[in-house]
Amino acid sequence: MTADRLGIVVAGSLTGGVEVKLDCDVSVEERAVGRYVVIEGQKLRFLGMVTDVSLETIDDEITSMPPVSDEFIAQVISGTSTYGKLHVLPMLAIGGDAMGLLDGPKTVKTVPAHFSRVREATEQDIEVVFGKEDERHFYVGNPLDMETKVCLDLPLFVTRCNGVFGKSGTGKTFLTRLLLIGIIQKGAAVNLVFDMHNEYGWKGSFEGAGREVKALKQILGSRVAVFTLDEESSRRRKVSTDAVVEIGYDEVEPEDVELLRQTLNLTQPAVEAVYALAREFGARNWLKRCLEMDTGDEATKALLDRLHIHEQSVRNLRRGLDKLARLGFLTPKARESSVKRILDYLGRGINVVLEFGKYKGDSTANVLVANTLTRRIHDQYRRWTEQAQGEGAAPPQPLVITIEEAHLFLNHEVMDQTIFGTIAREMRKYNVTLLIVDQRPSGIDEEVMSQIGTRITYRLDNERDIDNVLTGVSNKGELKTVLAKLEPKQQSLIFGHAVPMPIVIRTRDYEKSYQEFAEAAEIKRKAENLAADLWG
Amino acid sequence: MSTNPPPQPSSTRIAEVIEARSGEFTAECYQLHQAPPLGSLVKAGSPDVFGVVCDTVTESVDPGRRPLARGQDAADEADVYLQNPQLSKLLRTTFRALVVGHREGETLRHYLPPQPPHVHSFVYLCPPDEVRAFTQSLDFLSILMFSAERAPVDEVVAACLRQAAQAHPDRKLFLVGAGKTLAPLLRGELARLNTILTRIRP
Numbered sequence: 001m002t003a004d005r006l007g008i009v010v011a012g013s014l015t016g017g018v019e020v021k022l023d024c025d026v027s028v029e030e031r032a033v034g035r036y037v038v039i040e041g042q043k044l045r046f047l048g049m050v051t052d053v054s055l056e057t058i059d060d061e062i063t064s065m066p067p068v069s070d071e072f073i074a075q076v077i078s079g080t081s082t083y084g085k086l087h088v089l090p091m092l093a094i095g096g097d098a099m100g101l102l103d104g105p106k107t108v109k110t111v112p113a114h115f116s117r118v119r120e121a122t123e124q125d126i127e128v129v130f131g132k133e134d135e136r137h138f139y140v141g142n143p144l145d146m147e148t149k150v151c152l153d154l155p156l157f158v159t160r161c162n163g164v165f166g167k168s169g170t171g172k173t174f175l176t177r178l179l180l181i182g183i184i185q186k187g188a189a190v191n192l193v194f195d196m197h198n199e200y201g202w203k204g205s206f207e208g209a210g211r212e213v214k215a216l217k218q219i220l221g222s223r224v225a226v227f228t229l230d231e232e233s234s235r236r237r238k239v240s241t242d243a244v245v246e247i248g249y250d251e252v253e254p255e256d257v258e259l260l261r262q263t264l265n266l267t268q269p270a271v272e273a274v275y276a277l278a279r280e281f282g283a284r285n286w287l288k289r290c291l292e293m294d295t296g297d298e299a300t301k302a303l304l305d306r307l308h309i310h311e312q313s314v315r316n317l318r319r320g321l322d323k324l325a326r327l328g329f330l331t332p333k334a335r336e337s338s339v340k341r342i343l344d345y346l347g348r349g350i351n352v353v354l355e356f357g358k359y360k361g362d363s364t365a366n367v368l369v370a371n372t373l374t375r376r377i378h379d380q381y382r383r384w385t386e387q388a389q390g391e392g393a394a395p396p397q398p399l400v401i402t403i404e405e406a407h408l409f410l411n412h413e414v415m416d417q418t419i420f421g422t423i424a425r426e427m428r429k430y431n432v433t434l435l436i437v438d439q440r441p442s443g444i445d446e447e448v449m450s451q452i453g454t455r456i457t458y459r460l461d462n463e464r465d466i467d468n469v470l471t472g473v474s475n476k477g478e479l480k481t482v483l484a485k486l487e488p489k490q491q492s493l494i495f496g497h498a499v500p501m502p503i504v505i506r507t508r509d510y511e512k513s514y515q516e517f518a519e520a521a522e523i524k525r526k527a528e529n530l531a532a533d534l535w536g
Numbered sequence: 537m538s539t540n541p542p543p544q545p546s547s548t549r550i551a552e553v554i555e556a557r558s559g560e561f562t563a564e565c566y567q568l569h570q571a572p573p574l575g576s577l578v579k580a581g582s583p584d585v586f587g588v589v590c591d592t593v594t595e596s597v598d599p600g601r602r603p604l605a606r607g608q609d610a611a612d613e614a615d616v617y618l619q620n621p622q623l624s625k626l627l628r629t630t631f632r633a634l635v636v637g638h639r640e641g642e643t644l645r646h647y648l649p650p651q652p653p654h655v656h657s658f659v660y661l662c663p664p665d666e667v668r669a670f671t672q673s674l675d676f677l678s679i680l681m682f683s684a685e686r687a688p689v690d691e692v693v694a695a696c697l698r699q700a701a702q703a704h705p706d707r708k709l710f711l712v713g714a715g716k717t718l719a720p721l722l723r724g725e726l727a728r729l730n731t732i733l734t735r736i737r738p
């Protein structure tokens with residue numbers, strides 16, 4: 001391991017990280033924040049992330065009289081009277097002796113000594129920490145300028161709620177699709193995906209180019225079922241679907257309407273009226289009855305009077321509910337219970353992607369569908385889990401629910417009412433966790449954010465978004481500079497529960513991975529056949 | 537008295553030490569006006585003591601008798617010496633060299649020797665090979681910078697580096713390296729550093 005020496009440690013602290021003076025022949029321009037360096041301490045070797053790069057001078061005069069006119073003088077002065085400095089955040093320490101190597105990387109409890117040598121991290125340094133691909137570890141990307149694979153421990157990953165963040169167009173959907181393929185291939189969990197942009201089921205698209213990429217069903221075949229809210233659109237897009245999802249009026253609860261308050265333009269009294277009417281008509285009938293209500297009718301007037309519901313509120317409510325009723329998948333009586341159908345698939349270990357069809361990007365549809373279905377699916381998982389606990393049997397296979405535009409469900413105002421808020425806070429009590437995808441993380445409640453186990457974030461520009469993504473993270477300030485400097489596409493910062501240390505990666509190329517996905521599937525199939533032969 | 541190792545064929549004997557102290561020696565040139573260039577690397581004594589030429593003087597042999605102007609009717613300057621052959625006996629050229637290192641066995645040391653060279657030691661101009669070998673390390677620059685109060689140090693340093701650069705295959709690389717050695721020595725004296733750097737700029 002003869003990596004180039006970069007410089008030496010000249011100052012630092014455990015909380016703030018260390019300062020590294022660059023050797024004069026090392027160019028600052030080649031040092032990017034987010035990269036890893038190795039600090040060779042006296043007893044320990046530290047792996048640290050570069051979080052800032054700065055230019056220093058030993059003479060204040062130089063700043064006021066910069067000798068820039070002369071190339072030779074500038075060359076002499078750079079690295080001597082002026083020099084580059086790195087701010088490095090030590091992330092892990094590895095003991096230098098044999099015991100240390102056996103024990104593996106540890107969290108950092110001290111800082112390297114003065115003048116410890118600093119060098120670039122090698123492929124091996126990173127590999128020791130992030131492991132190789134195996135039955136748990138899934139390759140998600142590469143460190144900056146390295147070939148080493150960064151792998152996520154997926155069974156560990158799915159034990160917590162996780163989030164993928166970043167501006168629009170940065171690569172969230174591509175990465176989420178990769179993660180889902182990994183979770184399925186590694187058998188870490190069964191998935192339910194609310195695919196509000198029709199990108200996960202059969203095919204996804206490349207931004208702009210109009211080119212297509214294979215999505216879950218094309219890659220994983222019978223292990224994935226595509227459900228749709230809009231059969232016609234799916235047929236038109238030549239997507240073979242396994243089931244059509246309808247939601248009956250009887251499945252909509254007042255809480256759902258409250259969640260939709262903004263998109264349906266409801267006033268506070270109108271929302272209160274919903275609860276009163278639901279109590280009056282019953283949870284299963286209220287929507288139907290409300291939609292049929294004739295406000296000119298004397299009996300209705302009397303009822304509204306009795307419930308202290310103002311005529312204005314009724315009109316406001318009706319306008320909102322009519323808008324809801326125009327959603328084609330919402331029917332007075334669903335042909336069959338979609339929840340049952342989904343649970344049936346999930347129970348058999350088949351992953352379900354629910355396409356939105358023409359309701360693509362429709363927040364009202366997203367909130368209504370995701371919330372009504374998830375509420376009851378979660379309920380069933382709760383029963384299954386409790387039952388298993390009671391009988392001392394194995395709990396159900398973990399379920400991961402993927403939602404895009406997660407702030408619709410997890411913002412501070414609504415999070416107490418949505419099932420998603422509950423799932424986020426109860427952790428994995430009932431074997432259900434979330435994979436949330438969002439471009440505006442500032443919209444997500446801080447408490448929820450701090451519960452998110454592993455966060456993968458692409459570039460974010462908005463200060464509040466950056467702040468919120470880093471909620472509850474130590475060394476927030478340093479990671480902030482790293483985050484703000486990510487490339488506009490396909491570069492993300494991963495940190496949290498499922499990774500030993502934060503790291504910036506270039507996301508694995510999706511299309512180039514088809515072959516590897518197919519090979520992984522083949523190996524798994526062979527192994528299963530072998531097992532069947534052995535035990536069959 | 538120990539004997540000098542036979543000097544390399546290319547080193548030219550140019551002068552003889554007439555005064556020696558730890559940090560510098562003075563030598564008288566065998567030829568009038570034939571002092572080595574300012575800043576050149578010379579050696580004297582046994583084992584070798586290396587010096588950098590810092591101050592050259594041509595003056596009357598007898599300090600009490602100042603030379604008189606003699607060229608009023610001469611055709612040119614050379615004619616003055618031709619017409620007055622005794623002049624080369626009445627005048628002499630001496631130079632001071634700042635000691636910057638010595639040889640210890642096989643090794644070159646870039647600090648002062650335990651003893652200065654003896655008076656009457658021969659002084660040689662170092663050939664390019666030796667200059668290159670000695671200036672592989674630039675540690676001697678700090679001696680130059682700090683040793684001489686009676687010499688135009690910055691000029692000497694610049695001249696020395698310019699000449700040494702000629703002996704190195706990559707002149708620019710050598711000069712940048714030299715500049716980088718000087719920069720911390722001249723910390724807080726940016727103007728001086730700049731002066732030297734402009735004088736050695738390739």
Ligand SMILES: Nc1ncnc2c1ncn2[C@@H]1O[C@H](COP(=O)(O)OP(=O)(O)O)[C@@H](O)[C@H]1O
Nearest residue numbers: 168169170171172173174206207507508509510
């Ligand atoms: N891993 C990847 N492999 C190949 N192309 C990618 C990858 N990640 C992002 N891209 C490119 O970036 C574009 C935007 O990615 P996408 O995931 O749709 O962004 P987002 O969901 O954040 O809006 C894609 O259309 C694709 O061209």
Ligand SMILES: [Mg+2]
Nearest residue numbers: 169172173174
């Ligand atoms: Mg997207």
